[in-house]
Amino acid sequence: MAAFRKTAQEGVMVVDRSGIHRAHKLDATLDHYHSTLRLHFLPAHCGHHLNPIEGFWRVMKDAIGAGRCFRDLPALYQRTRQVLMAHQERPISAFHW
Numbered sequence: 001m002a003a004f005r006k007t008a009q010e011g012v013m014v015v016d017r018s019g020i021h022r023a024h025k026l027d028a029t030l031d032h033y034h035s036t037l038r039l040h041f042l043p044a045h046c047g048h049h050l051n052p053i054e055g056f057w058r059v060m061k062d063a064i065g066a067g068r069c070f071r072d073l074p075a076l077y078q079r080t081r082q083v084l085m086a087h088q089e090r091p092i093s094a095f096h097w
Contacts, residue, residue: 014040016051052093059087 030037042050063083070076 009036011037012040013037014042014051016042016054017044056087059083 030039060080060083063086064076064079070079
């Protein structure tokens, strides 16, 4: 958010219709940045196909192990870091849904 304030240019963030992107808790932040940040919502029920980050999240969930139990939080952090480091050179467009 601070980057938008420094450039004084409007930023557009493309988001799906996930509950977190529509939460009322964001209202104050969006009101504060109303002249510099605009959310563009993807169409309902097809946003995951249009949003490249969704392919990355799928890879993360598959590689980390969706539904897997870790012995403790540091073990989860370690596995997440391993997966992130293994994919750090790939552009987001390389992750396909």
